[in-house]
Amino acid sequence: MAARGDKLLSVEHLTMRFGGLVAVDDLSFAADQSEITALIGPNGAGKTTVFNCITGFYKPHVGRIGLCQGAPALWNELDALTESGRRSIKTSDGALFALERMPDFLVAEHARVARTFQNIRLFPGMTVLENLLVAQHNRLMLASGYTLLGIFGIPSYRAAERAAIEKAQHWLDRIGLSDRADDPAGDLPYGDQRRLEIARAMCTDPVLLCLDEPAAGLNPRESADLNALLLSIRDQDAASILLIEHDMSVVMEISDRVVVLDYGVKIADGTPKEIRDDTKVIAAYLGVADQDVAKVEAEVGL
Amino acid sequence: MSRRCNVGKVQRGRRRAEPERFAWTAFAAKWFIPFAIGFVVIYPLIVLAVKGRSGAVSWVDNFGIQILIYVMLGWGLNIVVGLAGLLDLGYVAFYAVGAYSYALLAKTFGLSFWILLPLAGCLASFWGLLLGFPVLRLRGDYLAIVTLAFGEIIRMVLINWVALTNGYAGISTIPRPTFFGIPFTADDDGFAARFGLEFFPIYRTVFLYYLILALALLTAFVTVRLRRLPVGRAWEALREDEIACRSLGINTTNTKLTAFAIGAMFAGFAGSFFAARQAFISPESFTFLESATILAIVVLGGMGSQIGVAIAAIVMIGGTEILRQIDFLKAIFGPDFDPTQYRMLLFGLGMVLMMRWRPRGLITRRTPSVFLKERKSVAADLVKQGHG
Numbered sequence: 001m002a003a004r005g006d007k008l009l010s011v012e013h014l015t016m017r018f019g020g021l022v023a024v025d026d027l028s029f030a031a032d033q034s035e036i037t038a039l040i041g042p043n044g045a046g047k048t049t050v051f052n053c054i055t056g057f058y059k060p061h062v063g064r065i066g067l068c069q070g071a072p073a074l075w076n077e078l079d080a081l082t083e084s085g086r087r088s089i090k091t092s093d094g095a096l097f098a099l100e101r102m103p104d105f106l107v108a109e110h111a112r113v114a115r116t117f118q119n120i121r122l123f124p125g126m127t128v129l130e131n132l133l134v135a136q137h138n139r140l141m142l143a144s145g146y147t148l149l150g151i152f153g154i155p156s157y158r159a160a161e162r163a164a165i166e167k168a169q170h171w172l173d174r175i176g177l178s179d180r181a182d183d184p185a186g187d188l189p190y191g192d193q194r195r196l197e198i199a200r201a202m203c204t205d206p207v208l209l210c211l212d213e214p215a216a217g218l219n220p221r222e223s224a225d226l227n228a229l230l231l232s233i234r235d236q237d238a239a240s241i242l243l244i245e246h247d248m249s250v251v252m253e254i255s256d257r258v259v260v261l262d263y264g265v266k267i268a269d270g271t272p273k274e275i276r277d278d279t280k281v282i283a284a285y286l287g288v289a290d291q292d293v294a295k296v297e298a299e300v301g302l
Numbered sequence: 303m304s305r306r307c308n309v310g311k312v313q314r315g316r317r318r319a320e321p322e323r324f325a326w327t328a329f330a331a332k333w334f335i336p337f338a339i340g341f342v343v344i345y346p347l348i349v350l351a352v353k354g355r356s357g358a359v360s361w362v363d364n365f366g367i368q369i370l371i372y373v374m375l376g377w378g379l380n381i382v383v384g385l386a387g388l389l390d391l392g393y394v395a396f397y398a399v400g401a402y403s404y405a406l407l408a409k410t411f412g413l414s415f416w417i418l419l420p421l422a423g424c425l426a427s428f429w430g431l432l433l434g435f436p437v438l439r440l441r442g443d444y445l446a447i448v449t450l451a452f453g454e455i456i457r458m459v460l461i462n463w464v465a466l467t468n469g470y471a472g473i474s475t476i477p478r479p480t481f482f483g484i485p486f487t488a489d490d491d492g493f494a495a496r497f498g499l500e501f502f503p504i505y506r507t508v509f510l511y512y513l514i515l516a517l518a519l520l521t522a523f524v525t526v527r528l529r530r531l532p533v534g535r536a537w538e539a540l541r542e543d544e545i546a547c548r549s550l551g552i553n554t555t556n557t558k559l560t561a562f563a564i565g566a567m568f569a570g571f572a573g574s575f576f577a578a579r580q581a582f583i584s585p586e587s588f589t590f591l592e593s594a595t596i597l598a599i600v601v602l603g604g605m606g607s608q609i610g611v612a613i614a615a616i617v618m619i620g621g622t623e624i625l626r627q628i629d630f631l632k633a634i635f636g637p638d639f640d641p642t643q644y645r646m647l648l649f650g651l652g653m654v655l656m657m658r659w660r661p662r663g664l665i666t667r668r669t670p671s672v673f674l675k676e677r678k679s680v681a682a683d684l685v686k687q688g689h690g
Contacts, residue, residue, distance in 0.1 A: 057545075057548075105547075105548045109553075122546070123538070123543055124542060127673070130538075133672060134536065137552050138552075144533075150527075153527070165672070165674070182676050201550075204550055204551055
């Protein structure tokens with residue numbers, strides 16, 4: 001099986017255009033097993049577009065996105081998979097997926113890539129518990145015999161539902177929302193909604209969790225809690241995390257690797273320390289040319 | 303510290319006020335449904351006792367059967383509109399499919415009601431799927447317009463395909479349902495003669511009443527069950543946020559199609575019952591006004607609420623019947639005064655008042671499908687109404 005540090009996701013030559021605007025231009029990067037990879041960049045750099053391509057919400061114009069569950073040797077099959085025109089290869093060692101060919105719900109169901117959204121997308125009129133049960137839809141659907149057996153209340157469905165509720169309870173304990181399980185999700189404070197959305201994504205048993213600005217709107221204390229939650233997801237649940245974030249206290253503290261985008265192009269890729277000292281990155285964030293960085297830094301007192 | 307104490311005090315004060323109200327509503331919630339079901343079960347007997355065997359027919363038929371048909375249609379449409387949040391303005395098309403399926407197959411092949419009832423449901427849900435496919439990508443106003451057009455297409459086909467449907471003239475002498483093989487006729491082997499009773503038309507009416515009651519209760523039972531199954535939660539999740547559904551691996555195409563198909567199936571059941579009860583059907587019975595009435599029942603009742611829909615059906619359909627029965631107004635306004643002419647005016651007024659005071663319908667709070675410690679209902683302003 002895959003060990004920590006094996007390649008999990010490989011994005012190659014990804015290009016996405018909207019009319020004349022090239023949102024993502026020939027982007028290649030990789031994310032590793034059980035690591036936290038951050039995708040950062042100024043507003044409009046194309047980070048969310050990359051997420052939408054990975055999770056199947058957009059079909060990229062050029063490029064391929066491979067995801068490997070299981071033995072890293074499967075990566076050798078990637079060219080064969082691309083040639084064959086199929087969506088995935090399954091062997092006894094695991095499975096390899098061509099995410100760019102899969103519709104969004106199959107990316108979540110089969111490739112097990114879960115995501116959250118920049119503007120929270122919970123089911124506000126359903127309770128916290130119901131939100132977490134909807135996330136376990138496919139397993140429960142199977143247990144209910146695609147509804148036909150469930151109508152007659154077969155015991156195996158009831159057992160599956162109990163297991164689903166237990167799993168939901170486990171995640172409620174993890175995010176500290178056990179007391180609010182029966183409250184509507186729309187009633188929760190903002191920070192709790194953010195955490196609930198992460199828990200809901202984790203209820204789908206993902207191998208890769210894509211978080212779109214999970215710390216947006218959180219106070220420093222909540223950000224610190226979020227860091228702890230994300231690290232526990234990486235270490236306990238062996239899920240890898242791909243993270244879009246502007247909050248550098250989150251990015252620099254927990255990321256194992258940082259990829260920096262600017263105008264749809266990758267300008268840096270490395271450890272948080274390397275990124276911190278990269279003049280190109282600083283220039284992009286300050287919005288000036290590389291050679292002017294020192295001058296502007298002096299002006300703003302950095 | 304002191305601030306926290308204050309918060310505690312406020313909460314305690316609030317809690318003290320709540321138990322009394324809570325006990326009352328809990329009592330009502332616990333006993334309302336058994337009481338309502340008990341009442342509809344003994345309703346024909348009450349009417350028989352009060353009005354006698356000849357006088358009871360119109361009461362059981364006009365108030366009982368007629369309202370129950372619309373309760374069933376309302377519950378069926380509630381799956382599509384209330385749970386899945388897909389606005390369907392052509393629901394009567396499936397009612398028509400059910401009615402014509404029963405009428406044609408019973409007249410042509412002489413099949414019995416009990417075989418044709420599920421068959422009509424299957425055919426209607428097949429047409430539900432057919433409608434579902436082209437509208438999968440549509441939402442909101444566009445979805446409403448296409449479903450409305452679909453309803454009209456079905457009606458136009460019924461009018462113009464004269465060879466099959468007999469056009470405007472409709473289909474008459476449709477076989478009536480029998481009491482497990484015993485017909486409700488005045489013959490020697492009819493229901494009354496077999497059981498040694500004097501012949502009265504009321505026996506058939508009461509039988510039909512219990513038949514539609516059983517069908518309506520089946521609809522309610524299945525809907526309640528479906529809401530607690532993953533498919534029902536997926537419907538409601540779809541109403542809340544379709545993109546979030548897709549991100550969780552829910553196949554929204556299949557989820558929408560099952561909502562259309564299951565909703566249509568119940569309309570098909572109701573349609574075949576309608577044909578069997580009337581013994582005559584024509585395209586006149588399946589106009590857009592019918593779709594609008596059923597939708598009004600769902601919206602007035604409170605989208606997603608079973609009890610609300612039933613109450614709205616009683617008010618809307620029973621209200622029309624009561625207007626027909628009011629005679630004393632003739633004494634005031636003269637013998638030519640027909641209160642039913644003012645039906646739409648009154649409904650319009652009622653709707654305006656509803657939209658002013660209860661815009662989300664009679665019963666607005668959503669009951670969660672599952673709970674951990676305590677079932678708390680969800681306030682209406684949090685629940686989305688879907689994109690259609």
